[in-house]
Amino acid sequence: MILSRTGPVSARRRAVAGLAALTVTGGLLTTLGGAAPAVAGPGDVVVAENFDSGTLPAGWRAVDGEWKVVDGRLVGTSTSGNRKITFGRHLEHFRFSATVRFEQVNEATRWTALGLDVPASGATPWWIATMRSGSTAANGLEFAQLTPAGSWNVTNTTAAPYPAGTGRDLKVSIEVHGNQARWFLDGRQLMRTSSLQRSTDGGQALVVNGATVSFDDVTVTELAPNGLLRPEGAPLTVIAHRGASAAAPENTLVAQEVARRAGSDWVENDVQPSRDGVPFVLHDGTVDRTTDGSGAIRNLTSAQLKALDAGSWFAPHFAGARLPTLAEQLADLRTRGGNLLLEIKGAHTYDEVARIVEVIRSERMTGRVFVQSFDVPTLRHTRALAPELPLGLLRSTLDADPVALAKELGLAAYNPSDAALTTRPSVVADLHAAGVAVMVWTVDSATAWQRLEGYGVDGIITNRPAELAGWNAAQLQGGVGRPTVTVASPADGARLDRAQRPVLGVVTGNAGTVTVTLDGAPATPGQVLDLSGLTAGEHTIRVEATGPAGRTTVTSTFTVVADRVGLGYLVLASGAEPGASHAMLNLVTNGQYRQLAAYAQRHAGKQVPAPAAAVIAADATALAAQG
Template sequence: MIISRIGPTSARRRAVAGLATLVVAGGLLTALGGATPAGAEPGDVAVAENFDSGTLPAGWRAVDGDWKVVDGRLVGTATSGTRKITFGRHLEHFRFSATVRFDKVNEATRWTALGLDVPASGATPWWIATMRSGSTAANGLEFAQLTPAGAWNVTNATAAPYAAGTGRDVKLAIEVHGNQARWFLDGRQLMRTSSLQRSTDGGQALVVNGATVSFDDVRVTELAPNGLLRPDGAPLTVIAHRGASAAAPENTLAAQEVARRAGSDWIENDVQPSKDGVPFVLHDGTVDRTTDGTGAIRNLTSAQLKALDAGSWFAPHFVGARLPTLAEQLADLRNRGGNLLLEIKGAHTRDEVARIVEVIRAERMTTRVFVQSFDVETLRHTRALAPELPLGLLRGTLDADPVALAKELGLAAYNPSDAALVAHPSVVADLHAAGVAVMVWTVDSATAWQRLEGYGVDGIITNRPAELAGWNAAQLQGGLGRPTVTVSSPADGARLDRAQRPVLGVVTGNADAVTVTLDGEPATPGRVLDPTRLAAGAHTIRVEATGPGGRTTVTTTFTVVADPTGLAHLVLASEAAAGARHAMLNLLADGRYDQLAAYAEQQAGKQVPTAVAAVIAADARSLADR
């Protein structure tokens, strides 16, 4: 087992060299390229179509427009208006990917889309993720709904870093978790939404508008429910601490609005009960610091709390801001958009937790609330009362075994302080392996964000959500030098026979550490791959590069094929006894593949080395079955 890692590289060396070359295979320098699309670990594959059959797949319904399979691609034409083909089934958590090419467009504003929640009949309402051929426009990429009235509700839009144009394959992927979705273009997340309104039966679709578009490699894969885990190619999740508390009075609807407009993925707020049991949004145990009143929140009635000024302490123009109840906060998020990371502050009784759960359910926000607490018993109460709510454990210091505790409590996330994580950053990988996200609090500097990005954390709780969102955008545009990775050899999709001897070639840039695996086992770039030691079939190369600009992961595949020429090479290179080699070559020449397989197995460990005999037998049987 060999692992390849590159140690730290000085900033001056990076500036001079411009890139770090891990290996240049066979003396051939391969140009740096972008990452292939990355996603979550695959689960059950609901749809996998490459259209090699030459006909529309069974269960695919061309609702309108001209849809046909041509040269191994699905081609959809809409000379005018919007046309679609539906397929698949309803899924709450899934990744939908496809290779897409505009073949002809009426104009650059015309578009294609992946349908995320579309009835099989094509009836409205339905949700799509669109891409224009002129994708560099401000609305080049969109999340949008076609309403029952036939009107478009565009909830999110952004510009792509380059134009899709015509005649160019681009790889699109959308990861959906309930009402949330992430948009990936050629492996880079460019947009996220939390505004999807899901049906109970809508499936997937492909849509074209004023264009002819061809599709290949359409794949829909179920994902685990934990949408808090950050996929490869995605930026850090932005969590606004007490709202945008550096720009507005904390834990108010004003701070929530600023955080929402700043591009926050989650609003983090605190909840505690009033004297009469109404859950209010407040951090401190008393109202003294952030209002014009005094006293413990648990000693004040809801009427007394609503009379307090919660804004003037921060700035004059926030005079009159009120403490929101949890119900008011949730209603604002439901109506104006956003998700809530709700900290249940301090110890709560089961009845107090039950009241919080009651409010969340009454406001129809169970799919958009994530509960965290420092108090373990509070989390146990929440899990017992509302198993549908994801849970996070806040920690100022790391537990002896965070993974074991996460499993015991059924956590979706383990949320340590920055100072706690610095001492043991390897715990991030351990938690990820257990399917648990890591959200770090409370971090406001770009230097720390960069370090935490290197650790691979999923999200950051910050008082400065606008700055973190901007920092993320700079990374996605390459401003901070995200590592680049190219697997130069074997090429992605290559088919190798047993006689070939390719060098494992990997080229990286802006990387301090690089890990390479072949079929999950550590591998060393620059070394010759020996197909005589590999099983026939597909093999996967995975490269993960980490540097000051973040992390990039690339996955490619090649296939070892069984054919007579390669099998002859395998026999000749087998180190079998001369007589055995001669016998096997004669059987091969006569096309007696079944007898060759039987002979190899009979002589395994005798005249033919055991491992090689198994490969020879497998290839021979594969040829016999053709």
């Protein structure tokens, strides 16, 4: 995590969720069973049951199997087959949590599940998040659909880091945003899917199969629509840059397929119009680099573009790959799975953006497309035409006030380059506090991923999605390791003059308690260091991080140098009387450092504040000694 004045990012993110919940208007929620609609909003707890009443809660429907309340827990029993109890409302964005305990199982392959989209009657199709008692098996955790034909469509599987077994309480939580869902076990995300197929009326359910399972503290909470914000315990979102462009020809369907199989959460691609107005997936303004053709894309017709070979340039066995239209790309994602981070490349007219929106809607993909651009007018056009599409602003340098700009444009995400974010990592916490996600481009090294994880960013756009997905898995499955600490700013060994105002940046991981000192005095990560009050010479930052797996201590040093520019800054910032300030600046300009030192000492506490006078005199003496 990266620390700021207000504490760890993890703590701030919990507060952000509440803040976002208060600032988004709730929608109309349809209850199950034909009851009257009820209004709820993000942050509202729709279901909260601890079963202390001793009876089944009102509105809960035991569709099949034996369901009863025993000793303050709901107990479901299935000797064979699927047995379920339904409840709740249809929600597009929600968190479904429960404390789950296997009491008895027929065999380790038997399971229980949280139903994510289940009709009140229990009729198929329905979607569930499953956990086997033998949860460390390769399919110990699953996202799956029971189809109307009675067959299982298992879209995602993974192994839990420890067995559920019997007699053990486990905290299960599933966070759902439309077709996407995250699977959490005891606060750690272990799996994610983008393959849910949502109904218009399905609610929640609990399901048991070949087991007796007890449940407690069942909670369903509506969430704000911005599923781009990374929940507590979740890994970095993996965004495949131009598809898996390190392994396949960029911006092609084959690169998209490789990205999908690599475990990407999103595929990032670029769109531009052909001469006849058809949106095509291409990054460059010309086809020269990535095809066997030449010329500007806007000067070529769709027929000419479709005739080009977009694969041979990358490797011979990709010969024949074609430039996809946006419609073809979206159809592939809809039928085979995946979500699209779509960059509208460069400036587009209102009508050109309208054509892109038309394609997204005609392919029924508005719930699975996130639009970004460097061009602010293009984002304004998109918002006017399709307010349902989330927007991201790409930036090569940070704006003076990213939060204000995000609010003005209605952004779901602010997406800077890695280099830009590193200049001011504290902006991540500021954007999160405003409910805005941060997706960073384009980052391909594990060292940088670790640093960005520490900053608290939500996602990373990378040419190497398989490697990032694997890195995420290693972080999650490896458990909590020894605390990691990096002093990001000032950099170790940095030489700084008085006019610089570095932010104290400390990045930690696996840490619960972090103590920071500067030259032995308490310091606050995120604070701006005022170098005008420090002596010239070397200064030491010491960070001690303590976590479940031990303690790590790191020291970093920087040097404040005495130079002419810094000395001039000291005079200007000293608070001296105007006449004294003018006289001292003349001495700096003329290089009369000994005279300046004597002047500052003579007027200390009179025309020049004593603390400032002492530093000015010391730096002037040091410069005089240098000749």
